[in-house]
Amino acid sequence: MQDAEIRQLPELVGQEVRIRGWLFNKRSSGKLQFLIVRDGTGFLQAVVFKAEVPEKVWADAESLGQESSFWVCGTVREDLRAPGGVELTVKELGIYQLCQDYPITPKEHGVAFLMDNRHLWLRSRRQHAIMRVRNELCFAIREFFYQRGFVLIDSPILTPAACEGTSTLFETDYFGEKAYLSQSGQLYLEPAAAAHGKVYCFGPTFRAEKSKTRRHLMEFWMVEPEVAWMRFPELLDLAEEFVSELVARVLDRCQEELKRLERDTSKLEPATKRPYPRIDYADAIATLQAKGFSVQFGDDFGGDEETALAHESGRPVMITRYPAHIKAFYMEPDPQDPTRALAVDVIAPEGYGEIIGGSERISSYELLEQRLREHNLPREAFQWYLDIRRYGAFPHSGFGMGIERVVAWLCGLDHVRETIPYPRMLYRLYP
C-alpha cells in the first residue's frame, strides 16, 4: 500500500493507494456514499459501496462531517462520472478527527464572515487557486532576477527613520528608541547596488495610511530591483520586460487556477506583448482633460484617472516624467526640464491601478542634500544614504512592484484582501 497525493492519481490507475485529507463534501445514495476528499493537491471522489466494505467502514464514512480529517485506502479507477475523471473505490477508511460544525458551508457567505474565518477560508477552492497563482508569481520573480544576474539583498524591516518621509509609518519601541516598520527597501538597496551592480529585495512593507479601498493593505509585499549605471530609458525597458514575462509565465503555468477563478485570460494576453504604451505625464493630463476630468498639470492621479488612462490598450500603460514636486525626494530631475522627475508609474489595465512606481535616482551629493532640506528630512538619519553619493557616486535606477495588486489583476479579483494569506487592513488584524 503506497501513500499518494491526489494530483498523482491519473498516473496510478489500477493501483491501490492511501490518500490522507479532509472531507470537502459528501453525497450519499442509500447503499452508496460519495466522499469528496481534498488533500491540498487536488480533489478526489472516493466511493464507498455498502455491500463491499465492512460495516464499520460504512458507519465511519457516514459519520464524517465537512472538513473531518481521515484516510482512505482503495483502488484507483478511471470513471468519467467522477469530477477529474479518476475516482477511488474505498476498501478501508480511518478517522483522524471528526467534526460537524465547520463554519464555511458549500453555500454563500458574506465578506465579513469569511474574513473572520480567513484561517479556514484558505481551504476553499477559490482561495487555494489564488495562493497558487501568488506562489507562481513569486517564484517567477525570483527566477527572472536570478537568470539576469541580480543578487537578492534583504532589506531591514525595522528602520530608524522614514524612507520617503511622506507616508505614515508604524512606530514601535526599540529598547527605548523609536523604530519604524519599513515602507520600502529601496534606500537600503542603493548601497547594495554599489556593491553588486544589479540587486533586488523582496519582502513585506508597511504603510500606516488609513486607506480603505480595494487596492490597499497595511502590510503588503514589494519586489524592488535597483541597478547600477542604469538610466531612465533602460529602466522603462526593464519594467516592461519584467511585467510581460511574469504575465506570460502565470498564463502558461496557472491555467487550471485561472480557469477555477473564471478569469478571462484573453484580457491578460495583450500584456505579454511588448512594448507597452508610454505616455508623457503632460500628454496624460491632456488626454484626461479631453475625457472631461478636472485634473490640472501638477496634480497626481486618482484611481478613476488611472483607470481611464489604462483602459485604452488592454496593456499596462507607463506614465513618465511626473512633476518633481509630487514625487519622492530621491528622484533624478529630467535634464530637459528640472521641474519634472525621471519617474515612471506602470498602471495595470481593467482598473487594477498602479502596480509599479520607479525612477532614476539622484546621484549628485549636493542635489540630494538640497532635496533633504526641501523635504525637511533629518540629515543625520540620512548620512549613510548621502555616503553613496560621496564615495563613488554613480547613476542608478530602480522600481518597486506591489505583489498583491499584480495577483489581483492576474486573478481578476475585485479586492487585494484575497491575494495575501492573512491580509492586514484598516480595522482588521484578526486572524
Place this chain on the structure above:
RNA sequence: UCCGCAGUAGCUCAACGGUAGAGCGUCCGGCUGUUAACCGGAGGGUUGGGGGUUCGAGUCCCUCCUGCGGAGCCA
C-alpha cells in the same frame, strides 16, 4: 478621517407599525452513481447595545458599536 449602505437562527436572506420565517449547515429517517445530489422530519432567536415615539417596534426617531462600499493617500 469624510460620504453612503447595512446589522434578524451557525451562514445567506425574508417579514405593510399588528402571531419572527425560508434555504443551506447540524441532528434523525429514506434512497445503489451522486455532481453545491434529492425526499421527509426535528432542533435552532434577548431581531448589534442603549434610549425614545406608539395601544403595539425587527420595522419610525436619537445615540453608540460593528461591518461593507467609495473618496483621499499610495504599491
